Amino acid sequence: MSSPLTHFDAQGQAHMVDVGAKDATRRVARATGLIRMKPETFALVAAGQAKKGDVIAVARIAAIQGAKRTADLVPLCHPLPITRVAVDFGLDAALSAVRCTAQVETVGRTGVEMEALTAVQVGLLTVYDMCKAADRGMVMEGIRVLQKSGGKSGDWVAPTADVPGS
Helix, strand or coil: CCCCCCCECCCCCECCCCCCCCCCEEEEEEEEEEEECCHHHHHHHHHCCCCCCCHHHHHHHHHHHHHHCHHHHCCCCCCCCEEEEEEEEEEECCCCEEEEEEEEEEEECCCCHHHHHHHHHHHHHHHHHHHCCCCCCCEEEEEEEEEEECCCCCCEECCHHHCCCC
């Protein structure tokens, strides 16, 4: 029985998946996640008064750069010609949380789920970095793919019940 894990060959050795025979199609993935913090820290972020500057603006640029550098960070990811990265941040006062949602697009032979996830995680890590002087106890959670489209496997959407805070 063959493994459903495509990054292993028949001998169980890790390898980069051969996508050469796949058709180049438009591929889109959206991912999300959030970082919870103390209400006082959230207030600094919301007011744009964090010691290091505009947290959301810096985190947005970091998230975009993270998507572009995914293949440098995740060993078996293919470098992709990304055609678009859109990053949105939402402030949730009730949770004292910042939500990051990233959409990544390409025309290629493999999907961009990893790039969307990396964008979210790097965006949230940047929020942590910029606010850690005020709150080292921040927690990142709910990082996940929301949907993907394109390619041989077609479209996929996360069940709404599985998405915290959606």
